[in-house]
Amino acid sequence: xxxxxxxxxxxxxxxxxxxxxxxxxxxxxxxxxxxxxxxxxxxxxxxxxxxxxxxxxxxxxxxxxxxxxxxxxxxxxxxxxxxxxxxxxxxxxxxxxxxxxxxxxxxxxxxxxxxxxxxxxxxxxxxxxxxxxxxxxxxxxxxxxxxxxxxxxxxxxxxxxxxxxxxxxxxxxxxxxxxxxxxxxxxxxxxxxxxxxxxxxxxxxxxxxxxxxxxxxxxxxxxxxxxxxxxxxxxxxxxxxxxxxxxxxxxxxxxxxxxxxxxxxxxxxxxxxxxxxxxxxxxxxxxxxxxxxxxxxxxxxxxxxxxxxxxxxxxxx
Numbered sequence: 001x002x003x004x005x006x007x008x009x010x011x012x013x014x015x016x017x018x019x020x021x022x023x024x025x026x027x028x029x030x031x032x033x034x035x036x037x038x039x040x041x042x043x044x045x046x047x048x049x050x051x052x053x054x055x056x057x058x059x060x061x062x063x064x065x066x067x068x069x070x071x072x073x074x075x076x077x078x079x080x081x082x083x084x085x086x087x088x089x090x091x092x093x094x095x096x097x098x099x100x101x102x103x104x105x106x107x108x109x110x111x112x113x114x115x116x117x118x119x120x121x122x123x124x125x126x127x128x129x130x131x132x133x134x135x136x137x138x139x140x141x142x143x144x145x146x147x148x149x150x151x152x153x154x155x156x157x158x159x160x161x162x163x164x165x166x167x168x169x170x171x172x173x174x175x176x177x178x179x180x181x182x183x184x185x186x187x188x189x190x191x192x193x194x195x196x197x198x199x200x201x202x203x204x205x206x207x208x209x210x211x212x213x214x215x216x217x218x219x220x221x222x223x224x225x226x227x228x229x230x231x232x233x234x235x236x237x238x239x240x241x242x243x244x245x246x247x248x249x250x251x252x253x254x255x256x257x258x259x260x261x262x263x264x265x266x267x268x269x270x271x272x273x274x275x276x277x278x279x280x281x282x283x284x285x286x287x288x289x290x291x292x293x294x295x296x297x298x299x300x301x302x303x304x305x306x307x308x309x310x311x312x313x314x315x316x317x
Contacts, residue, residue, distance in 0.1 A: 039245025039282035041293045041317040043156075043180040045072050047085045047092065049127075052171035057132045057163070060171075065092075074179045077152040078103040080115065080124070083159075083177045090130060094177055096141055096159060097124030106206040110140045112163075127163045127173060134165035139172075144206035145181050156180045158206065183295065183314035184211060186224045186231065193307035196269050196300070202227065213315045215290050218242060219261065222294070222313055229267055233313065235278060235296065236261035243291070248279040251298070264300050264309060271302035282317040293317040 047065045051058020065072065070087045081104065083094040095115040098104045099122060114137035115124030125139045139162050147156035158181035164170040186204040190197020204211075209226025219236035220243075236255040237243045253274035255261030260278050263271070282295040295317040300309045 039280075039295075039317070040284045041182050041282055041295075043182055044178045045180055047072060047083070047094075047175065047177050049092075049173060049175035051173045054171035055173045056165050057127060057129060057134065058173040059132075072179065074154050074157055076154060078105070078146060078148050078154060081146075081154045081157065083157065083179065092129040093127070094161065094175065095124065095126040096143070096161070099123055104143055104146050106143050106145065108140065108142045108207050112139045112141060113137055125161055125163055127161065127175065134163070136166050137163055138165075138168040138170070139163040142205075142207035145184060154179075158184075160207075182293070182316035184316055185314045186211070186222075186311065188231075188309060188311040190309050191307035193305070194309050195302050195305075195307075196265060196271065197309045198269075202229065204229075211315060213291070213294060217255075217261075219255075220291050220294055222315060224266075231264065231266035233298075233311075234261065234263040235298075242289075243280045243283060245280055245283050248277060251276045251278045251300075262298055262300055264298065264311060271300070273303055274300055275304060276300040276308070284317065 045067050048063065049058055050062040051060050053060040065085050070085050073084045075082045078098065079102070080095070080097040085092040096104060097115040097118060100118065109123035111122055112125035113119060113122045114134060115126040118124040125137050125141050126133070141159055141161035143159045145156055145158035146154060149155050157177065157179040160176050161174065163173045184206050187202070188197055189201045190199050192199045204224050204226050209224055212223040214221045216234050217236050222233040222235065224231040238249065238255055238259055239257050249260035251260040251262035251274065253261065253263050253271060262274055262276050262278050265271070277299045279297045281297065283291050284293040286292050293316040294313065295315070296313045298311050
C-alpha cells in the first residue's frame with residue numbers, strides 16, 4: 001500500500017441558487033436577491049464514509065465530519081478537485097478527476113482509476129486517509145452538483161464515491177462529500193394499486209436527473225427528468241394565501257378555500273381528481289415574492305382511491 005502525505009459572508013441565497021443552476025444545467029425563475037424567511041435553506045458541508053471489513057484505507061470503520069468537528073475545504077478546478085477533511089489527529093483526502101482534457105459536471109463516472117495516474121479516457125478517484133492509500137484504484141463516483149467561480153476554482157460540490165484498493169473485488173470504501181451544497185432531489189414511493197407511480201420506488205439526484213422550478217399562480221411548478229422518467233408537480237396554496245414553511249395543507253387537484261392544490265403526474269399518467277396532503281418544509285422567496293427554493297412532502301390519492309403516491313421534493317432547499 002502507498003503511504004500518502006498531505007500536500008489545507010455567505011453569498012445571497014439566490015446568487016448561489018442561480019450559479020448552482022447554471023453549473024447543473026437547470027432553469028430557475030426570475031432573478032432577484034432572496035430575502036430571509038422561515039425555513040430559508042442552508043448550504044451543507046460534510047464528509048461521511050463507511051468501510052467494509054478488510055478495506056485498507058477505511059479499516060472497516062465509519063465516520064462523519066462537519067465544520068463543527070473538522071476543517072473541511074475544497075481545492076482545484078472542475079478538471080481535478082481535491083476535497084480535504086482534517087481534525088487534530090485525523091485527515092482525509094478525496095481526489096475526483098475528469099477524464100484528461102475534460103471537466104467534471106453532474107453525472108456518473110464509472111471505471112475510475114487512481115486519479116494522478118489515470119489513463120486514456122478514464123476518470124480519476126483517489127481516497128486516502130491517515131497515511132493509508134491505494135496503489136491501484138478501482139471504483140466509480142457520482143457528481144450531483146459542482147460549481148466554479150470566475151477563476152475556475154470549485155466553490156460547490158456534492159458527490160458520492162465507491163473505491164476498491166488493488167483489485168475490483170476488494171472490500172469497498174464508500175463516501176459522501178458535500179461542500180456548500182443545497183439539497184436537490186426528488187424521491188417517491190407508490191403504493192400497490194397507485195395509478196401514477198405504478199407501485200414503484202425511485203430517487204432522482206443531480207447525477208442522473210435535471211430539475212426545474214417555476215411560478216404557477218401563487219405556487220410552484222416543479223419538474224424532473226431522468227432515469228427514463230419525467231415528472232411534474234403543480235402545487236398551489238389555498239385561495240388568498242401564500243405557502244408557509246412548516247405548514248401541512250389538506251389538498252385536492254385544484255386549490256380552494258382552506259385547501260391547497262396538489263397535482264403530481266408523470267410518464268403520461270395523471271389523476272382526474274385528487275385528495276391528499278402537502279407539507280411545505282422549507283422555502284425562500286426573492287424580492288419579487290416568487291419562490292426560488294422549495295422543499296416539500298406530499299401524499300396523493302387518485303380518484304378517491306386508497307393507494308397513494310408518496311413523494312419528497314428538494315429544490316435547493
